[in-house]
Amino acid sequence: MKITAVIMAGGKGERFWPKSRSAYPKQFLSLTSDGETMIQKTIKRLLPLVDTEDIFIVTNESYVPLINEQLPDIPAENILAEPVARNTAPCIALAAAVINKKYDDAVMMVLPSDHLIKYEELYLDTMRHAVRVAKKDENLVTVGITPTYPETGYGYINFCSAESEDMVGVYKVKKFVEKPCLEKAKEYLNSGRYLWNSGMFVWKVSSIMKNFERFLPAMYEGFLKMKESAGTDSFSAVLEQCFSEFESESIDFGIMEKADNIYTLSGSFGWDDVGSWLALEKINKTDEYGNYVAGDVITIDTGKSIICGNKKLIAAVGLEDVIVVDTDDATLICAKSHTQQVKKVIENLKICNRRELI
Amino acid sequence: MKITAVIMAGGKGERFWPKSRSAYPKQFLSLTSDGETMIQKTIKRLLPLVDTEDIFIVTNESYVPLINEQLPDIPAENILAEPVARNTAPCIALAAAVINKKYDDAVMMVLPSDHLIKYEELYLDTMRHAVRVAKKDENLVTVGITPTYPETGYGYINFCSAESEDMVGVYKVKKFVEKPCLEKAKEYLNSGRYLWNSGMFVWKVSSIMKNFERFLPAMYEGFLKMKESAGTDSFSAVLEQCFSEFESESIDFGIMEKADNIYTLSGSFGWDDVGSWLALEKINKTDEYGNYVAGDVITIDTGKSIICGNKKLIAAVGLEDVIVVDTDDATLICAKSHTQQVKKVIENLKICNRRELI
Secondary structure (H helix, E strand, C coil): CCEEEEEEECCCCHHHCCCCECCECHHHCCCCCCCCCHHHHHHHHHCCCCCHHHEEEEEEHHHHHHHHHHCCCCCHHHEEEECCCCCHHHHHHHHHHHHHHHHCCCEEEEEECCCEECCHHHHHHHHHHHHHHHHCCCCEEEEEECCCCCCCCCCEEEECCCCCHHHCCEEEEEEEECCCCHHHHHHHHHHCCEEEEEEEEEEEHHHHHHHHHHHCHHHHHHHHHHHHHCCCCCHHHHHHHHHHHCCCCCHHHHHHCCCCCEEEEEECCCEECCCCCCHHHHHCCCCCCCCEEECCEEEECCECCEEECCCCEEEEECCECEEEEECCCEEEEEEHHHHHHHHHHHHHHHHCCCHHHC | CCEEEEEEECCCCHHHCCCCECCECHHHCCCCCCCCCHHHHHHHHHCCCCCHHHEEEEEEHHHHHHHHHHCCCCCHHHEEEECCCCCHHHHHHHHHHHHHHHHCCCEEEEEECCCEECCHHHHHHHHHHHHHHHHCCCCEEEEEECCCCCCCCCCEEEECCCCCHHHCCEEEEEEEECCCCHHHHHHHHHHCCEEEEEEEEEEEHHHHHHHHHHHCHHHHHHHHHHHHHCCCCCHHHHHHHHHHHCCCCCHHHHHHCCCCCEEEEEECCCEECCCCCCHHHHHCCCCCCCCEEECCEEEECCECCEEECCCCEEEEECCECEEEEECCCEEEEEEHHHHHHHHHHHHHHHHCCCHHHC
C-alpha cells in the first residue's frame, strides 16, 4: 500500500510578527541558521519515507506561488488550494479525496508544515511504526510526544496501557484534553499517562473516510463530490462549492475525540512546534551569555536575549530577556514575558487599517 | 560697549549615538518635538541680547557646512574653524582675537551650543545681570545653576557670601570642584553654597586676555598673532601654526581656578545639558505611562521608556526603562541603567573599523 503525506500549510501564524505576515506566514520562514524554511525542512525529512509525487500540500490559494518557489519538486497537481480555510477536517477531506482518486486506498500521514524535529532518524522510525499500526484494521493513529516539562500551551493525549505484544509502544487513547493550567500540566507530567498532542496523524484513507461518514456526514458528501471531480475541469468549481458549505471543524474535535480505534505512539525526537519567538533560543545555538543573535548585532552587557537583525546594525546594551526582530518595515522589541501580547500589535494595526504591515 | 556671544560648537558628542555621529554631533541634532536643532535654539534665545553680526561660532572645520545650512544668517566671517580641537582655552583665545580686532574691547559671553533652557526670559535676565557684573572692573563671571538634586555628572562651583549691596545675587567664587560622588553631591546640595558649573562665562575681552597673559602666556602670544592676522589672507595659516603649538587646556583649569575676581550668579532657568538619551523624557512631554515616543511607534504594556522611531514602525511590547533609537543604518536598544555603556558600542565599531557607523 502506498504511503502518502499530507502537509497542512494554510496557517496564518501571527506569532512571528513582524517576520511572518498574512502574506508570508511562519511555514515559509527560515528560523534556523541553515537558511531552510520550515516547510522545506518538513518535506526534506519525509523523503526517506515518501516519494515526492506522493506528498500533497493543502494550503491557501495565496500561498501557492510561495510553495512553487520554495518546493519546486512538488508536482503542481499535488498542491491543493482551499478556497477558504475551514480548519483541519475539510483540509483532510480534500486531501483524502485526491489521494483516494489517485490510489484508491493508501496510508495517509497528516503533518503540520511548521514544526521542527531535531532527531530525524528517531522521527522516521516513529512514523514507520505509526504506518504499521495504521495499516492494521481501521486504526487511527495520532503521534504523541513524550512531555519533558509541564507545558501549558499544548493539548494532551491521555492513553491506556498497551494492549498486546505485537503493539509494543502503541497505546489506545483514552481521551484528548485541552491546554491545561500549570497545576494540571504538572499532574499530567507526573502521571506518566499523558503525551503532548503534536497534530500529526496517520491512517488509511479508507479508515478516516469511514469516520467522516459516521461523524461528519455532510463533509463526507463533499468528499465524494471532490473525489469525483478531482483531475477534471470542474474540480475548482466543486471545491469552491464544497468549502462554502463546509462547517469549520477540527479533525481532533470532529472525529478523533469520538472515534474508536484511536492509538497513539510516544515520540521522542526533539519535536518543537516553534510557537513563538522564544523557540529560537531552544532550536538554535546561543552565545556564552545565553543570547541567540542573527545578523549584524553588537551586544554589550546583554544576556538571555533573542536578537534578529536585518539590513542594519542593532546595538543591544544592558538588555536581559528581550526579543528584538528587525525587518524592512517594522521592528519588534518585546520582553520575553510578553510574547503573547505581540498579537495586540497586530490588532492595533488592523484598527488603523495598516494592511501593509500585517 | 558691544555685547558679543561666542558659541562653542566643536563637540563630538558620542552620547547620542546612533543619531549623533562624528560627522553629525549633538549640537546639530533636533532632540525636541519642535524640530529645531540644539545650536539653532542656542542662537535664537540670544537674539534679544546680541545682534546676529556679533555672534561668533567656534567649531571644527568639518562642521562649517552644517553651520551654514542650519544658521544661514550668521556672517561667514563669524564662523571660526579651529584647525584642531585644543579644548576651551585656545577656542576662547581665537574668538577673543577676532572680537578684539573688530571692536577693540567688548563684552564676551561664552556659551555651549548643545544645552537646553526652558525659561528663556529668566535666562536673558540672568545673562543681562552677568553682563553688568562683567563690565565692572576686570570681573570674570561664570554662570552657575541652582542645583535641584544631587547630580554626580556635573562639576560644582563653591561660592562665598555676597560682598556688597550693588551686587545682589552675585557671589565671589571660592573654588571649582570636579564631578563629586553621590555623598559629596548630597553634601553640596544641602550646604546651599554650591552651584552646578554650566560652562557659560561672561567677561570683557580685555579682562580675559589679561588673565591669559598671566596664566597662559604662550597662548597669549598666539592670541596676539591671531589678532594681527584676523581679516587678512594670512589668517588661516597663522591659525594653523598657533593651534599646532597650543597645548590642550580648558578655560576652567587654565584660568578660572587660578584667577582673582571670579564671580558667579545662580541661574534658575530650566537648564539641561542634555547629557544622554535620558534627557529626552525630561525635556519633552511623556504619555500617561511615562513614555517619550517620537515617530511611528506602537507601545503595548510599555512604560518609562524612550522610543525614537525613524522611517519604519517600532512595536514595543512589555518594555520598562528601555531606550530605543532607530536611524537609517543602526538601531540602539539600551536599558536606561546602561546609557554610559553606549560608548562601548562605539569602541567596538572603532575596533572593527566600521567608520561609516561612528
